[in-house]
Amino acid sequence: MSFHVITQAPARLNRSELAVPGSAPQMFEKAAQSDADVIFLDLEDAVAPDDKAQARKNIIKALNEMDWGKKTMSVRINGLDTHYMYRDVVDVVEQAGERLDLIMIPKVGTAADVYAVDMMVTQIEDARGYKKRIGFEHIIETALGMQNVTEIAGASKRNESLHFGVADYAASTRARTTIIGGVNPDYSVLTDKLEDGSRQVHWGDMWHYALARMVVAARANGLRPVDGPFGDFSDPDGYRAAAKRAAVLGCEGKWAIHPSQVALANEVMSPSEAEVTRAQRILKAMEQAAAEGKGAVSLDGRLIDYASIRQAEVLVQKARQISG
Numbered sequence: 001m002s003f004h005v006i007t008q009a010p011a012r013l014n015r016s017e018l019a020v021p022g023s024a025p026q027m028f029e030k031a032a033q034s035d036a037d038v039i040f041l042d043l044e045d046a047v048a049p050d051d052k053a054q055a056r057k058n059i060i061k062a063l064n065e066m067d068w069g070k071k072t073m074s075v076r077i078n079g080l081d082t083h084y085m086y087r088d089v090v091d092v093v094e095q096a097g098e099r100l101d102l103i104m105i106p107k108v109g110t111a112a113d114v115y116a117v118d119m120m121v122t123q124i125e126d127a128r129g130y131k132k133r134i135g136f137e138h139i140i141e142t143a144l145g146m147q148n149v150t151e152i153a154g155a156s157k158r159n160e161s162l163h164f165g166v167a168d169y170a171a172s173t174r175a176r177t178t179i180i181g182g183v184n185p186d187y188s189v190l191t192d193k194l195e196d197g198s199r200q201v202h203w204g205d206m207w208h209y210a211l212a213r214m215v216v217a218a219r220a221n222g223l224r225p226v227d228g229p230f231g232d233f234s235d236p237d238g239y240r241a242a243a244k245r246a247a248v249l250g251c252e253g254k255w256a257i258h259p260s261q262v263a264l265a266n267e268v269m270s271p272s273e274a275e276v277t278r279a280q281r282i283l284k285a286m287e288q289a290a291a292e293g294k295g296a297v298s299l300d301g302r303l304i305d306y307a308s309i310r311q312a313e314v315l316v317q318k319a320r321q322i323s324g
């Protein structure tokens, strides 16, 4: 290990993160009753400009008056390039800061963006005498944000998670997509002709680079990487496939832009029983190996060593966190 110690963000379950427009208070109760680990009440892109002020009021009232149980509650503020943002922060943190766990900052582009919001939130918390500190989740969804993702990830002690905002990222990089989070079949290669004259198409994941880069920046700074939206809520197979590839890369969760996606995210982002059982067997086998003075042994015909312990512990700890 490096001499540099990575401080981990507070451990929270973040398998599913349900987006709820602040301008649609009729959806709040259903969200509160859902199995989402995290809910973000939106003031940004799901809310029309004329509805922003009312949405702020709805969110403040709902945070103060509704029973959200043990859910982690977040509010997505507007971007720092809009005049809505300062009022989002001032009103929501002043009037509902005690029930707010996280602020989601969209289209974050530089470490200075994080610094600016941190300064505002710190002043309000201090003035109000809040004991709890609000954490930050950042949506990496612009070319600038992706370019500066490492600095953003390390920009504040409040940072908890990075989210891949695939829709805005596509717009910012001018990627060719039509479905939010979908994968364009043109992202493929055609092999040279094989001996029999045939050729094969190999499809790739056009979001791989962005997602993998964000995961590395998040993990190197002790943050949770979370995959963003999948727009076609009538396509559970597409959602599952997108969530699985994010989970395989190290993401802890995925957004749900519709309540039906919450169960899918929770399912994919929880380690399966078979995975946990195998991890427990690895830990047991390595315990026995250590007792016998061995550093590596074989289990089911495969080599396991000290790195296997660290891999297995990740799964076992996650299972423990889920079972509460």
Ligand code: GLV
Residues within 6 Å of the ligand: 106, 139, 141, 164, 165, 166, 167, 168, 169, 228, 229
């Ligand atoms: C989320 O905000 C996205 O743009 O995908």
Ligand code: MG
Residues within 6 Å of the ligand: 045, 106, 139, 141, 165, 167, 168
């Ligand atoms: Mg966006």
